[in-house]
Amino acid sequence: MRHAHEDPELLAVVRRYVTPERRYLKLGGPMLGLQGPEYDRFVRRLSEDAGAITAEEIAALLEGGWRERRTAAWLIAVSQRTEFRERLGGLLLASEVCCVGLAYCVALASFGTPRDAGLLAAYLDRYLRRPDLAYDQTVAMGALLYIDLNLRGDQAARFLVPGGLWQQWLEGASHMQLTTAPVTYLSLIRRLCAFVDECADAT
Numbered sequence: 742m743r744h745a746h747e748d749p750e751l752l753a754v755v756r757r758y759v760t761p762e763r764r765y766l767k768l769g770g771p772m773l774g775l776q777g778p779e780y781d782r783f784v785r786r787l788s789e790d791a792g793a794i795t796a797e798e799i800a801a802l803l804e805g806g807w808r809e810r811r812t813a814a815w816l817i818a819v820s821q822r823t824e825f826r827e828r829l830g831g832l833l834l835a836s837e838v839c840c841v842g843l844a845y846c847v848a849l850a851s852f853g854t855p856r857d858a859g860l861l862a863a864y865l866d867r868y869l870r871r872p873d874l875a876y877d878q879t880v881a882m883g884a885l886l887y888i889d890l891n892l893r894g895d896q897a898a899r900f901l902v903p904g905g906l907w908q909q910w911l912e913g914a915s916h917m918q919l920t921t922a923p924v925t926y927l928s929l930i931r932r933l934c935a936f937v938d939e940c941a942d943a944t
Contacts, residue, residue, distance in 0.1 A: 742837070743804045751805055754798045758790050758812055765808040768815045769843050773932060784936075788943040791819035803828060807838040814844035818851045819940040826852060830860030833877070834867065842877030843933075850884035850930050851937045858896045861885040869906035872913030882907065883926025887934065890927075897923075 745752040759765050767775070767783065775783055794816050802813035803825075810832065817825045826849070833845040849857040864881050868874060885897045900907045901923065 742806065743801070745805060745809070751801050751809070754801050755805070755809060758794055758798070758802070758816065759808055761786075765812050768811055769847075769933070770929070772936065784940050784943055787815065787819060788940040791816045791940065794820070796822070796824070799825065803832065807840040810838065811841045811844045814841065814848045815937075818844075818848040818937045821852070821941065823852050826857060826860070830857075830863070833860065833864050833881070836868070836876055843880045846877060846880045846884035847930065847933045847937065850887045851934050853888050853891055855888075855892065855894065855896075858885055858888040858892070858894060861888070862896050862900075865900055865906065869900065869910040872910050875914065878910060879923075879926045880930065882923050883928075883930040886923055886927040887930045 743751050745755045762783075764783075764787070772780075772783060799813050799817060799822065802809040802816075814829060816822075817829065829845045829848050833842060833849075836842065846861065849860055861881050861884050865878065865885065868876050868878050868881075882897065882900065885900075889895060889897050899905065907923070
């Protein structure tokens with residue numbers, strides 16, 4: 742992992758795309774609460790930066806910490822840089838750092854192909870077997886359901902059958918409630934993908 746404070750090249754990219762107006766903290770759920778001119782400015786600047794950032798700069802951010810990776814994933818989603826699909830899927834599966842899984846899931850959901858669904862399913866296959874880990878199982882399920890609905894696919898079905906991995910994970914996860922409904926996370930992913938579309942339309 743690269744660290745911006747000891748890597749001048751990465752630091753320059755971070756200062757350009759990650760830290761202005763503390764963007765990295767707003768990406769995800771918090772940006773849905775922005776209103777008026779602040780929201781419009783956020784959308785415009787994210788859209789502009791998604792168009793301006795180079796593939797090399799994105800790759801550098803993906804080698805950084807959670808702030809850098811979160812920002813990179815959103816810029817990838819808005820600019821639809823599908824060439825980073827496998828990298829995002831690999832980072833999601835590795836789960837090396839916290840606070841970034843939602844961004845990976847939104848990017849894959851926004852791409853929306855059977856391959857993206859397969860990457861999310863691979864994550865769920867691994868981490869629904871780990872009720873001791875409160876990682877990104879819920880948002881990955883929401884993203885998989887989102888793709889399934891758009892493609893009329895059924896990759897989520899095998900996880901959601903009675904007694905399946907989703908139910909087993911919930912029952913074994915002390916941090917979760919048995920009433921947790923996948924539709925809750927589908928709704929979140931749908932709202933975030935709508936934001937991605939809005940940014941893309943702003944270019």
